[in-house]
Amino acid sequence: DAGVTQSPTHLIKTRGQQVTLRCSPKSGHDTVSWYQQALGQGPQFIFQYYEEEERQRGNFPDRFSGHQFPNYSSELNVNALLLGDSALYLCASSWGWDEQYFGPGTRLTVT
C-alpha cells in the first residue's frame, strides 16, 4: 500500500516564475490538504481539496491555487514567486478531515 507521494523532491526557481507541485494521496483517502513549512517552524495550512473543490483556505494569497483530479491526486500552483515562498511544501491526505498523513514534501528554493 503506497503512502502519500509528492513530486518533485527539490525545485529551484527564479523570482517571478510559476511552479506546480504534485501530490498523490494514500490509497483510500479522498481529501488532500497542502501546507507550507518554513525552516524551524510548524506547517501552515494553505488549503484543502475534497470532491475536486477547494473546501477551505488558510491565510495565503491568491497566487497560491490548486486543483484536485478525479483520482484524488492534487496539484499546488504558485504564481509570481517571491523569495519568501522558499519552503518545504507538504501535502497530507486523509479520509475525511482528520488523521492526516503527510507526504515527503517538495523543497522549493526561490532565487
Place this chain on the structure above:
Amino acid sequence: GENVEQHPSTLSVQEGDSAVIKCTYSDSASNYFPWYKQELGKRPQLIIDIRSNVGEKKDQRIAVTLNKTAKHFSLHITETQPEDSAVYFCAAIGSGGADGLTFGKGTHLIIQP
C-alpha cells in the same frame, strides 16, 4: 481562527527518563488533536491523536492527555530512547473540521545517552 501554543521549544532528557510536551489551544470548538514527530529532513509522522470525547489515550510508551476545560493537551513519552530524538509538533483542528490543522511551533526533544 485557532491558535496553538507549544512548550517547551527545546527539551533535553536523559535516556530512560520521561518527557512531557504541553500545548494550549484557543478555539473551544476544536475536537481533534494529533501529535506529529518530524526527524531532520523527513516528513511529519502521525504518532498519536486524541478526540475531544476522550480524556487520555495511550500507545505503548506514548500517551496523550486532554483537558477540554483548560484547553490544553500534553504528550507524554516514557522510557525515552535515542530514536525518540526529533522535533514534535502538536496540532488542532478548529470548528468545522475543514480549516486544516493548526500547528504549534514544535519542541526539539534531545535524548542524552
